[in-house]
Amino acid sequence: MAGVQGIDHVNLSAPAELLERVRHFYVDIIGLHEGPRPTFRSGSRGYWLYAGAEPIMHLTSRGGGEAAAQATGWLDHIAFACANLPAMRAKLDAAGVPYRIDVVDMPPQVQLFLTDPAGVGVELNFRG
Numbered sequence: 001m002a003g004v005q006g007i008d009h010v011n012l013s014a015p016a017e018l019l020e021r022v023r024h025f026y027v028d029i030i031g032l033h034e035g036p037r038p039t040f041r042s043g044s045r046g047y048w049l050y051a052g053a054e055p056i057m058h059l060t061s062r063g064g065g066e067a068a069a070q071a072t073g074w075l076d077h078i079a080f081a082c083a084n085l086p087a088m089r090a091k092l093d094a095a096g097v098p099y100r101i102d103v104v105d106m107p108p109q110v111q112l113f114l115t116d117p118a119g120v121g122v123e124l125n126f127r128g
Helices: 018-028 086-094
Strands: 010-015 033-035 046-052 052-060 077-083 101-107 108-115 120-127
Touching: 010 018, 010 033, 018 046, 018 052, 018 086, 086 108, 086 120
Parallel strands: 010 052, 077 120
Antiparallel strands: 033 046, 046 052, 101 108, 108 120
C-alpha cells in the first residue's frame, strides 16, 4: 500500500557546541546510541542516533550564516516509546533534568515530559 508507513527520523540542526550537548543528552540520559552515519556529498556533519537498529534521530551541525534557530511552527514535542521507568527517572534526577509526570489510562502508560538542551519538547512513554 502506498503512503506513510511510520516516522523515519527526527532531524535537529544546530551549531556544533549545542549539538554536542544535545548528543550527550540523547545518548547519556535518554538512552539512544550513536551509530553509522553516511557521508553526504554536501559535506554535512553530525551524528545519527539509534533506538535499537533504527536511526531515529539525526543531528546536523550548522554554522556560519545558518547558525540561527529555525522556526518550527506549531511543533510541540517528539515522543519516544521507552522501557524501565525507574531507571530513566534515576538518570534524569541524577543529571538534574526537570520533568513532569502524567499517567494516562488508554493505553495504560506513564509519560514524562521534559525539554532537551536545544529547547525541544520531549515525551517519554512507558506503557504497561
